[in-house]
Amino acid sequence: MTTLPIGPAVREYAQTYPERHPSPSQGTGNSQAKLNSDKVYAIRKAADAGAKLAELADAFSISVRACRHIARRTSWTHLPELGGAR
Numbered sequence: 001m002t003t004l005p006i007g008p009a010v011r012e013y014a015q016t017y018p019e020r021h022p023s024p025s026q027g028t029g030n031s032q033a034k035l036n037s038d039k040v041y042a043i044r045k046a047a048d049a050g051a052k053l054a055e056l057a058d059a060f061s062i063s064v065r066a067c068r069h070i071a072r073r074t075s076w077t078h079l080p081e082l083g084g085a086r
Contacts, residue, residue, distance in 0.1 A: 026078050034062055040076045047071035 028036050035043075043056055047067075057067040069075035 027076060035060065035070075035076075037076075037079055040070055040079060041082055043067060043070045044073070 027033060027040075039060060043060060046056055047053065047070075053067045053071060054064050056071075057064045060067070066075065
């Protein structure tokens with residue numbers, strides 16, 4: 001098998017692909033989503049203010065693990081920060 005050279009146009013296309021083609025299953029695009037962007041922002045804000053993740057998880061009917069990922073911004077990463085950084 002031979003390796004074909006990759007030109008700068010192909011590299012640029014590959015690097016910008018995720019921006020132009022977001023995953024259809026992100027956020028509310030996922031048919032199994034229990035949250036929407038407003039609820040995610042509410043969880044982020046409450047967690048930043050010191051709310052306990054277990055209480056937030058219970059209030060939003062999600063797992064503590066899912067709540068922790070939202071609070072740490074490792075899930076729902078496609079949502080921008082509101083009102084500046086944490």
